[in-house]
Amino acid sequence: MRLILAFALLASTVAAQQISPPLVSYAQTKVSDSFEIKNVSETAPLTVVSLTAKTFTIDDAGNPAFMDVDPAKISLKLSEQSARISPLGSHEFFIEAKCLQPGPCWFTVNVALAMGRTADGVAVTVVLPHTLYLGHDSIKKKDVGIKFLDDKSFELVNTGTGLDRPYVEMVTATGKRSIGAPLLPFQTRQFTSDAPIQKVKIHFAKFTADAKP
């Protein structure tokens, strides 16, 4: 008997997929958006199996949890659900999206890409994201708080209804570490450094906040 866990496709063909852009943000809450899928393989055709939209929450550590889009909160229209892309070809997909409730909204369109059939008849599916944030750059400085938990970690708190993806700089004796993180409405994010933090500087779209332990 044989156990075969089948992946990409025929052994001589390498599957490669590209999405552009994988992430986009808008200040508006009603947008017409698009993204491109490019088949960077020279020999293998690419089949877009499906497009599915999911919204998400993020825990304090930055781990996402995805869920179905609530049609009462987000209006979403996709131009098409599937496509076939020839080697070295590309295809553009269009999205009409609108936040139906006051304030920002966000979701990910997961693009499932099948690379064809293997000799055993199993297709590989690679999923690439196109994430949208609507109503971005809306956090107010008065709604932002920075609280140190100890000398190596701190919390970034959003007490308001705004949304942003700040760029966080942590300065330590050994250097500087930079990381970005989405900060959703009423959300708290924790950041940890390997070395004691001397200073943090957080760059929001419209202002900068900094703090020291």
Place this chain on the structure above:
Amino acid sequence: MKSSLKFLAVLSAVLFLAGASFAQAPLTTAATPITLSLVGQETLTVVCTPGTVNFNSAPGTTVPGSAPVSCVSTWNLNPTRTSLTGFSGFALATSALANGTNLIPSSAVSVSYNGGATTPCTGSLTATGTGIGAGAACGANISGNLLSNNFSSTHTDQIAISIAEPNPLPAGTYTGSYLIVYQAL
């Protein structure tokens, strides 16, 4: 007559000098700034090889795959981009592999990311949209957030897969589909 000649001489001199002056005076328009804009394209590219991983059957033992899967992810993103994380798993926890009638659950499959500890594929991402089913995720993620001080870079993950083969295992060719998902937030 003399005055006319004088007048002509003076006039000629004036015109000569004025002409010379006019010829040397540059005509310069005000500088008009032209704004140049080039928007670099943001991209995410994923290449995973090999295409097939085989297992030599040995019922009742943990059998390793024939080769680790190498996934090369390449990205070019704005510095404000936040996180890029890879996940792997199966669509259904009850059926990671099947021969048409008999199923091998995802709990029998384990992965090791980049030489790390072996993780059974029993996790839940609460993310049905990614295609990885509840109870069928292989660990919380592949190698954490790939974006840290590097918004234009490439990263390679080695994924070693092994299967705790049931004993007895009904005869047949078991096949499955392993999902590799990347999320950008």
